[in-house]
Amino acid sequence: MAESSTMLSDNSSIGDAVSSREDVESIEDEGLYYIPERRPSLDLGPSPMDTSQWYFVDQALTPAQSYEKLTSEEEPEGVAVEEEPPYTSVRLERVDSFSSCYSVDSNDCEKTIPKKKNKEEVTEPSNQLKLIQEPEEIKHPSLTLQFTFKALCETLKKLQEDDFRMFKWKLWTHYPQPFSASQSMDIVDLVDRLLESFTCEMSVQITRTILVSVSKKNVAEHLRMLYIKNQIRHELCELMIQKYSEVSITEGQTMPLDDIYVDVSTLSCFDNGPNIEHEVMQIAKPYTKKNPGKRQSLADTVSQEWVTKSHARQVYLYGLAGSGKSTFVKKLALDWARGRSHQNFSFVYVITIREMNEYLETKVSLMDIVNKLYPMAQRIKTEGLRYENNEALFIFDGLDEYPEEFNFNRTEIHSDATCPMTMRVLLTNLLRGRFLSRSRFMITSRPHADRCAPWDGHYDEIEMGSFSDENKDEYFRKRFKDPTQATRVIEHVKSVKTLHIMCCLPLFCTLLADECQLIFRESRTEEKLPTNITYMYTKLLLKLVHIRRTRAPDFSPEEELKLLMDLGKFAFTLLEKGQFHIKRTKCPEISHIEAVNRSGICTQYMTTPFVLCHEDVVCFLHPTMQEYMAALYAYLSFRNHDKNIFDQPIKSKFRLSTKGHKIMELYKVAVEKSLQCPDGKLDMFLRFLFGMGCKTNQELLLPFHKPPAKILDLAKDCASLIKKNQGSQHPDRSKNLQCCLKELEM
Incomplete structure (x- = not known):
């Protein structure tokens, strides 16, 4: 076997020699290899073979042993190295493979000696790439691994097949070790390898630099645009979290919005009307042929599905005063900022009409308002960017707070969101859908007496539902x-x-x-909770009056009281007729704008009494709110004007005792009227009227009394009056009188 392995023809090729060395293992490396001295070729001499000059040769060492023995760096100091004659070597280099080196004159394959690897050499590119570096874009907290992966994948998908092949070749040229097999990688594998080998910042810089080098500046600019927009989004999210993560519940006390928010489902259609459930009566709702709206959660409102299916760019969210519209908007913005919902939008801007009202006396553009409230949005223009289709959602909260009326027929048309204009023109064109044609808009409002959307506009309407x-x-x-x-x-x-x-x-x-x-x-005990409704x-x-004053700060206390008295008179008139809603055209006593929009005590919705007929119906927040306002009107009329709203003489059996308060005349007539109504339409009215005689309620109502106001001790006289009439002919009314005693907290 040894003989056959040494007797090779002089004409044998290097390749033959390699094939004959089956026991030599191939070691992959990329370093340089040292080749030992050249040995003289064997002279076999004439036949028969002369073996006198033969000598024994040690068995070849393994590559690892050869490396330890022959590498100069590994030799201990002081050991003499025998000088050897000059040699001729062939040095071969190949990436990711082990180099085989052979003597030129000999067919014998020499031992291969790998060079010791330096870790720094692996990551060092063979051809230095000068990166495009922009310091303001580096090491921003928005540059997360998740975003970088998506951005790089989206960017590389814009390349044609040949361009992508060139990109991979360039990447391999500059970074051969991690991308040795780049030509077989798809986009996902390539980006994955890029992020494994480099940081997020370096990966973005390398990608942009190579794209520019292969003449794809437009694609590189797209990556830069994604990066800047992600920075703006990150800063916008932080601002939203700062503004809306905490909400005030009582004076000086706040709680996290996430901890107290309950998802009030919205209804997919509008004009559902208020809740008419009542403790005493069955109240009929005006007829409408429209089916009740379908409930949907916060995440389903203005969702990706809506954006895909609806051709409308605007959606109006209507709701009663106190229905939670503003809280709903805050929660939507907070969930978007924390990545829980509405991630189909890159930007969400919440702007209250109250903030816009600051510009009533000046001219201003829509983008000026946005940039002032959200300074990071200025970079969209300064960086030469723009909002892509359905990328931004603008929410305008509280349209009912705008003090003027809209006139869509006589207001000039504008489409430039950067052009200064009056607030009336700005909001009118906003409702027309003239601004930012690539964006979506959500507008919240109380149900308007006059529609806040143009008749020819294309929009969707939804309504805030109530608590179940x-x-x-x-x-x-x-x-x-x-x-x-x-x-x-x-x-x-x-x-x-x-x-x-x-x-x-x-x-x-x-x-x-x-x-x-x-x-x-305050009590820290098991004190009984109040039963005084x-x-x-x-x-x-x-609370509603306080909210209203922010909308009409110029209203004097006298004007405020007059409005409440007008609403109370309206409530009492309907109550006497047994009505809880009325056509808008038949309630001239009060201004619709004041009653519906500003006070929040009334609301409006549309009914269809006939096939081709629509009617606007006005009613109170709830039937019991109407009964309360009627009682307030009766109470304040007597306290402020000594007027009995029933306008009838008192029967002899109810004649006032000289020791009683004068206001007891009102209570006695009210009890008599209530007992005469078998349907109980004055039951709740009577409860509220007696409740206003309680000291705690009189204290709350002091702002509506004419000075000097006094707290009257009516509880004993009222209780005595109730007990005298508890044995009436109507058992149901007697039960209601018992509830009146609870209102007196007795």
Whole structure:
């Protein structure tokens, strides 16, 4: 076997020699290899073979042993190295393979000696690439691994097949080790390898530099645009989280919005009307042939599905005062900023009409307002970028806060969002859909007496739904961290049916929770929760009045009181007729704008009494709110003007005792009127009227009294009057009189 391995023809090629060395393992490396000295060729001499000159040769070492023995760096100091005659070598280099070196004159394959690898040499490119570096774009916190991967993939998909092949070749040229097999990689594998080998910043720089080098500056610019927009989005998200993560629940106390928010489902259509559930009566709703709206969650509202299916660029979100529209908008923006929903939009801007009203006396452009509220948005223009299709969502919250009326027929048309104009012209053209044709808009408002959208506009309408029974329980459990307290509040609310019904309004739930929380904080005992519903309705009225004053700050207290009295008179007139809604054309007593838009006490919706006929119907937030306003009108009329709204003489059996208060005349007539109504239409009115005689309610109503106002002690006289009439002929009315005693907190 040894003989056959050494006797090779002089004409044998290097390739033959390689094939004969089956026991030599191939080692892949990219370094240089040292070749030992050349040995003289064997002279076999004449036949028969002369073996006298033969000598024994040690068995060839393995590559690893040869490396240890022959590499000069590995030799210990002081060891003499025997000098060898000059040699001739062939040095071969090949990336990712082991170099085989042979003697030129000999057919014998020499031992291969790999050079020791340096780790830095692996990452060092063989051809230095000068990167495009822009310091303001480097190491921004928005440059996450997830974004970088998506951005690079999206960018490389814009390349044609030949261009992508050239890109891979260039990448391999400059970075041969990690991209040795780049020609067989697809986009995902290539980007994955790029991010494995380099940081996110380096990956973006390398990609942009190579794209420019292969004359694809437009694609490189697209990557830069994605990077800058991601920075703007990141800063916008941080601002949204800062603004909306906390909400105020009581004076000086805030809670995380996520902790107390309950998803009030929106309805896919408009004009559903208010909740008409009542404790005493069955109230009929005006006829409409429209089917009730389909409920959808916050995530489904203005979702990707809506953007895909709807051709409308605008959606109007209508809702009663206190229905939670503004909270809904805050939650939507917060969820977008935290990546929970609406990720189909790259930018979400929330702008309140109250903020826009600051420019009523000046000319301003839409983009000036956006840039002032969101400074990071200025870079869209300064960087030469623009909003792509459906990339931005603009939310305008509280259109009903705009103090003027819209006139779509007499307002000039504008389409340039950067052109300064008056607020009236700006909002009118915004509602026309003239601005930012590539963006989507969401506009929230109370139901307008006059439509806030042009008749020829293309838009969708949805409505804020009310709290369901499950929503009410969920809200109180979130609001009260102590489970015992939450359970007590839920049981208390369910025990008073009118409170439970009225909690369909999120604002009412908030006010009730505030009151219960105050009791828990001050008493720290198992104190009984209040059963006085008049007190909670007065709290609701004061809250609505406070909100209204921000819309009409020029209103004097006298004008405010006059509006409430007009609304109360309107409520009492309808109540006497047994009506809880009326055609808009038949209620001339009050201004529709004041009643519906600004006060928030009334609302409006559309019905279809006939096949081809539509009517606007005006009603109160809830039937019980109408009854409360009627009672308030009766109470204040007597306290401020000594006027009995029933306008009839008092029967002898109800003659006032000289020791009683004069206002008891009103209460006696009201009791008589209530007992004469078998349908109970004055039952709740009577409860509220007695409730206003309670000291706590009189204190709340002091701003509406004419000075000097005095707190009257009516509880004993009212209780005496109720007890005298409890044995009436109508058992149901007697039950209601018992509820009146609770309103007196007796």
